Amino acid sequence: MRHDTIVDAIGNTPAVRLRVDAAEGVEVYAKLELLNPYAMKDRVARQMILEARRSGALKEGAPIVESSSGTMALGIALVGTYLGHAVHIVTDPRIDPITLTKLEALGCVVHVVETMTGQGWQSARLERLAELMSGMPGAYWPQQYSNPQNPTAYRTLADELIGDLGTVDVVVGSVGSGGSLCGTSAALLERLPDLKVVGVDCVGSVLFGQPDVPARKQSGLGNSLYPDNIDYRLFDEVHWLSDDEAFDATRRLAREQKIFAGNTSGSVYRILTHLAAEAVPGTRLVGILPDRGDRYVDSVYRHRPAGPIAARPVEVPYGTTVTGWSFASIPRKDRPVLVFLESNTTGSGMLALCTAVRLGFEPVLLAKDPARYAGLDGTGCLTVACDTESDADVLRAVREAIGKRTIAGLTTTSDFYLEHTARLAAALGLPGHAPETMTACRDKSLTRTALRDAGVPQPAFAVISDSADIAGAVASVGLPCVVKPVGGSGSQDVLWCEDAATATEHAARVLAVTENVRGQATARKVLVEEYAHGPEYSVEMFCDNRQAACIGVTQRTASALPYFVETGHVFPAELPEATSSELAEAARQALKAVGFDRGPAHVEIRMTDMGPAVIEINARLAGGMIPELVRSATGIDLLEQQVRAAAGYPVRLLADRTRHAGIRFLTARQAGRLVAITGTAEAERVPGVERVVTTGSPGRAVRPPRDAYDRLGYVIAGGGSAREVEETLDAAVRLVDVVTVQD
Numbered sequence: 001m002r003h004d005t006i007v008d009a010i011g012n013t014p015a016v017r018l019r020v021d022a023a024e025g026v027e028v029y030a031k032l033e034l035l036n037p038y039a040m041k042d043r044v045a046r047q048m049i050l051e052a053r054r055s056g057a058l059k060e061g062a063p064i065v066e067s068s069s070g071t072m073a074l075g076i077a078l079v080g081t082y083l084g085h086a087v088h089i090v091t092d093p094r095i096d097p098i099t100l101t102k103l104e105a106l107g108c109v110v111h112v113v114e115t116m117t118g119q120g121w122q123s124a125r126l127e128r129l130a131e132l133m134s135g136m137p138g139a140y141w142p143q144q145y146s147n148p149q150n151p152t153a154y155r156t157l158a159d160e161l162i163g164d165l166g167t168v169d170v171v172v173g174s175v176g177s178g179g180s181l182c183g184t185s186a187a188l189l190e191r192l193p194d195l196k197v198v199g200v201d202c203v204g205s206v207l208f209g210q211p212d213v214p215a216r217k218q219s220g221l222g223n224s225l226y227p228d229n230i231d232y233r234l235f236d237e238v239h240w241l242s243d244d245e246a247f248d249a250t251r252r253l254a255r256e257q258k259i260f261a262g263n264t265s266g267s268v269y270r271i272l273t274h275l276a277a278e279a280v281p282g283t284r285l286v287g288i289l290p291d292r293g294d295r296y297v298d299s300v301y302r303h304r305p306a307g308p309i310a311a312r313p314v315e316v317p318y319g320t321t322v323t324g325w326s327f328a329s330i331p332r333k334d335r336p337v338l339v340f341l342e343s344n345t346t347g348s349g350m351l352a353l354c355t356a357v358r359l360g361f362e363p364v365l366l367a368k369d370p371a372r373y374a375g376l377d378g379t380g381c382l383t384v385a386c387d388t389e390s391d392a393d394v395l396r397a398v399r400e401a402i403g404k405r406t407i408a409g410l411t412t413t414s415d416f417y418l419e420h421t422a423r424l425a426a427a428l429g430l431p432g433h434a435p436e437t438m439t440a441c442r443d444k445s446l447t448r449t450a451l452r453d454a455g456v457p458q459p460a461f462a463v464i465s466d467s468a469d470i471a472g473a474v475a476s477v478g479l480p481c482v483v484k485p486v487g488g489s490g491s492q493d494v495l496w497c498e499d500a501a502t503a504t505e506h507a508a509r510v511l512a513v514t515e516n517v518r519g520q521a522t523a524r525k526v527l528v529e530e531y532a533h534g535p536e537y538s539v540e541m542f543c544d545n546r547q548a549a550c551i552g553v554t555q556r557t558a559s560a561l562p563y564f565v566e567t568g569h570v571f572p573a574e575l576p577e578a579t580s581s582e583l584a585e586a587a588r589q590a591l592k593a594v595g596f597d598r599g600p601a602h603v604e605i606r607m608t609d610m611g612p613a614v615i616e617i618n619a620r621l622a623g624g625m626i627p628e629l630v631r632s633a634t635g636i637d638l639l640e641q642q643v644r645a646a647a648g649y650p651v652r653l654l655a656d657r658t659r660h661a662g663i664r665f666l667t668a669r670q671a672g673r674l675v676a677i678t679g680t681a682e683a684e685r686v687p688g689v690e691r692v693v694t695t696g697s698p699g700r701a702v703r704p705p706r707d708a709y710d711r712l713g714y715v716i717a718g719g720g721s722a723r724e725v726e727e728t729l730d731a732a733v734r735l736v737d738v739v740t741v742q743d
Helices: 042-055 071-082 097-105 121-134 155-165 179-191 243-257 263-278 347-358 391-402 415-428 435-442 444-454 467-477 500-511 577-594 626-634 638-647 680-684 722-734
Strands: 015-017 027-032 064-067 087-091 109-112 170-174 196-202 237-241 284-289 326-329 337-341 362-367 382-385 407-411 461-464 481-485 495-497 526-530 536-544 547-558 566-571 599-608 611-618 660-666 672-678 689-694 713-719 737-741
Touching (some): 015 155, 027 155, 064 071, 064 121, 071 097, 155 284, 170 263, 179 196, 196 263, 237 243, 237 263, 263 284, 337 347, 337 391, 337 638, 407 415, 415 435, 435 444, 435 577, 444 461, 444 577, 461 467, 467 526, 481 500, 495 500, 500 526, 536 638, 547 577, 566 626, 566 722, 577 599, 599 638, 626 638, 626 713, 660 722, 689 722
Parallel strands (some): 087 109, 196 237, 337 407
Antiparallel strands (some): 461 526, 481 495, 536 547, 536 599, 566 660, 599 611, 660 713, 689 713
């Protein structure tokens, strides 16, 4: 076949029929993507770079920077350098000499990071990439894991399969960035709706509900991150192979089929032949073989197994931790439903819905006003509008939406709907919190009473529901005091009061409020409590099998009095072990006092001269992006654990890394209108910064923070110590300017 350029030679790879042990009439084909100029990801590199040039994201002659340790690097090098761009590849010491030599021969600049961060090699590479980008104005970063052109590139592969074979019953492919199998399958399913899609992953990869094992040896598939390009709704089945099993299968592929390929192709081959052996006559199966074997001559082909090589896979419930060849079904049709009753409006609410999809569920969100949730369309969630204040309406909506499908569980990420969720779970006969426990946590006056009855240390307090009782309450508690509603959230209407007049005025104001920010009727009660002196911490707890585990302690930073807005956090707090243990035990006793025995909890405590004093019990995950800090610092994804617990899956609370992470919130310095938030790109390039997010839109009325709703964005950073994280956040935030004008 004649081509004018090497770039034009990408694609049109052969589909070769394999000789396998299968019933008469079963056809098995290998799509030899390894016969692209370098490998399968040549398709992606061509698609991403040509589209970036077309759209203007990549200017003529501008440099290209990408993080890769394998075939994507080669594809970028091939297309980028051919089209006249300088190509910089950021990789790590795991890169094989052959790939390194090829990249250098093609004219790339290769940057090899020396040490991994607490989040592994991937994180270390991304930090180095950010440094390079900051010094290369106009540089283009393809971002293979989230670039929609990645899966789009594989429509041509699907077209080639249809053109060569006419029809396909089963497609088997490896999953790394998610682009190849998801892009190919999505295009095939448009024409072949009964196609069975089987994903191949490796033991120790997080992609399909497994714990991360950074020391796994396989390359080209698996991941320690969740790429945006994986569409979990496309899969019918997923298989995991250990390193030994994958490498053995790779050698078998060469011996049995004369195809000298890499471990990704070998893994696909093992699953493909297993499925073929069990297929009925007339079935046509295709396996996508992405990589050739030259870069693995001294690793895969010299490897000697340390453990057993399974002859058959073990079927496991999805979410079960595996150590060897196993598979789980995650059918596209009639997936079990996980019901969410409303959500919080921050990123974690939408992340929870995406997490449910990734774990094999169909999330259903019941919401009074779905339009309030930004990003809902991209979650893959079925949304049902109903009156979420009416138990009868919610129950009717659930039954109509679910039909005869199985409800795996019920949960919420919103503080305001904890009681509603508990009542709905009881009505549906699903596991859940006791409604009275949620009431005791949501109504802070009931929390105080329960703590007092259990002898748990806390500030002195008084509860009032009549303005005439305010003065007496303030006198009994003493000054200064804190006045707040019993059912608030996000520090809204929480005020430090230095004198009786301020306390009386504020309490009267709170008592007059009839609806909260969600339009729910307020309790019309005010809590007046002693101001506890001392540093404030939050203890992140998770109850599993009625055992309360402490995940860690968060150091909290708040705005200047009289308000209590959280302006930053560091996790874990650097504390003496005895102090951390004391805080954890106080949190356990507080949860016991209110009968809390399942799922996540966030307990706020001040360490006073007399010891820990419990301020609040939040019967949910922490807000303020603290779960993201926990994930970054320890590898424990608390949001995933909440979803797993709600569905009855086993939870995983063991840390796989030890580092620190922190957040600093962006706020206005003066009241007015927001013009812009500048400097975010520069802040994102500060080494150690993981994310810079803005949530305030120009034109919005802003003010110095009085509650959490006044925050306008945040910066998240990670590092080896709390001090390092704080210094990184200081450096990043100095680059950001919240520009306002006075009305």
